[in-house]
Amino acid sequence: MIIAERKPFDEIKQMIKDYPKVLIVGCGTCVAVCLAGGEKEVGILAAELRMALELEGKKIEIGETTVERQCDREFLEAIASQVEQYDAVISMACGVGVQFLAEMYPEKPVFPAVNTTFLGANEDIGFYTERCSACSTCYLALTGGICPVTMCSKGLLNGPCGGPVNGMCEVDRTRPCAWCQIYERLKQQGRLDLLKGVVPAREFKTKPAQFIHPAYKKKFERPQ
Amino acid sequence: MAFTPKIEALICTYCTYTAADMAGAARMQYPATVRIVKYLCTGRIDILHILKAFEAGADAVMVSGCEVGDCHFLEGNLRAQERVEYTKHLLDEIGIGGERLEMFHIGASDAPQWAEAVRQMTERVQALGPNPLTVKRRSEVQVEEKS
Ligand code: SF4
Ligand code: SF4
Numbered sequence: 001m002i003i004a005e006r007k008p009f010d011e012i013k014q015m016i017k018d019y020p021k022v023l024i025v026g027c028g029t030c031v032a033v034c035l036a037g038g039e040k041e042v043g044i045l046a047a048e049l050r051m052a053l054e055l056e057g058k059k060i061e062i063g064e065t066t067v068e069r070q071c072d073r074e075f076l077e078a079i080a081s082q083v084e085q086y087d088a089v090i091s092m093a094c095g096v097g098v099q100f101l102a103e104m105y106p107e108k109p110v111f112p113a114v115n116t117t118f119l120g121a122n123e124d125i126g127f128y129t130e131r132c133s134a135c136s137t138c139y140l141a142l143t144g145g146i147c148p149v150t151m152c153s154k155g156l157l158n159g160p161c162g163g164p165v166n167g168m169c170e171v172d173r174t175r176p177c178a179w180c181q182i183y184e185r186l187k188q189q190g191r192l193d194l195l196k197g198v199v200p201a202r203e204f205k206t207k208p209a210q211f212i213h214p215a216y217k218k219k220f221e222r223p224q
Numbered sequence: 225m226a227f228t229p230k231i232e233a234l235i236c237t238y239c240t241y242t243a244a245d246m247a248g249a250a251r252m253q254y255p256a257t258v259r260i261v262k263y264l265c266t267g268r269i270d271i272l273h274i275l276k277a278f279e280a281g282a283d284a285v286m287v288s289g290c291e292v293g294d295c296h297f298l299e300g301n302l303r304a305q306e307r308v309e310y311t312k313h314l315l316d317e318i319g320i321g322g323e324r325l326e327m328f329h330i331g332a333s334d335a336p337q338w339a340e341a342v343r344q345m346t347e348r349v350q351a352l353g354p355n356p357l358t359v360k361r362r363s364e365v366q367v368e369e370k371s
Binding site: 009010040043044047048050052053054055056057 | 227270271275276278279314315318319320356357360361
């Protein structure tokens with residue numbers, strides 16, 4: 001899932017300082033699981049802002065709402081009548097949600113309340129670790145299920161580099177070398193021959209990606 | 225004259241509530257400044273519950289659970305402890321002040337400790353004065369009345 005971190009309070013307060021009525025919109029999916037922007041975090045931010053601004057003598061009205069997913073138009077459409085009543089909107093979703101909300105309501109200033117950080121796993125409540133960089137060419141079949149793009153500090157596809165010492169990465173000696181881990185995993189599975197091949201350089205994105213499911217080509221593919 | 229603070233006490237049923245109950249049954253004297261909210265475990269106490277108490281005008285909030293290692297649900301009190309620490313930081317950022325919030329660990333048989341904790345917290349808040357929100361709200365009412 002997408003992992004995000006709540007932005008510092010002062011940064012958020014600064015963004016909305018000129019608006020008397022602000023709606024905070026949470027997202028009930030990824031950012032709710034990582035405790036950054038779900039319904040509860042909307043409540044916390046709203047209480048923080050209300051109290052801090054009241055102490056500063058500013059009159060502000062803060063609305064709170066949370067949708068199932070902000071990266072889906074049908075959920076964002078449902079809050080149109082609420083958005084209309086406010087001068088600005090704070091989105092607590094990942095960067096996708098913030099942009100989708102801003103696109104849907106272009107007349108309203110939309111501000112992000114979280115920093116979208118990575119694609120990661122939920123290790124435990126409050127603890128998340130990165131696993132994938134959404135590179136569009138998944139190599140996990142060749143690497144024993146360990147991502148070279150993300151877990152290797154240099155993102156090498158044909159590792160390791162010359163740097164690992166006792167299985168630790170030269171970029172950060174406290175972290176394991178991903179390629180040493182890949183070697184160990186493949187050895188354990190008797191698949192070391194996979195390392196003999198050379199993986200060609202991957203394509204780097206030069207424009208935002210889009211993907212149309214093969215079963216929806218007629219509907220969405222427009223002649224360029 | 226020192227004001228009479230309003231302190232919200234969020235406490236767990238297994239330890240601190242039993243201690244508070246015993247303090248009452250034994251007629252131990254302590255300041256009548258606390259309003260108790262009983263939880264099954266302090267692990268259930270959310271940051272939002274604490275913030276709402278301050279927003280509603282509480283001068284202080286005390287969270288109290290079992291002693292470390294004694295939680296009925298193993299580590300609810302440790303989770304609460306960490307949340308309280310984090311919420312103190314939020315209260316500093318807001319301008320309410322983190323020192324208005326404190327975590328205590330009071331076992332079921334420690335009624336005198338409960339009475340002492342309430343005394344301590346009451347004294348602390350008396351030194352700090354009322355919740356700054358209350359002060360602000362009062363001054364606004366006075367301005368309105370004058371005009
Ligand atoms: S190779 Fe790594 S970054 Fe690329 S899709 Fe697979 S897991 Fe994600
Ligand atoms: S030591 Fe390992 S993880 Fe670090 S950069 Fe080299 S190959 Fe990558």
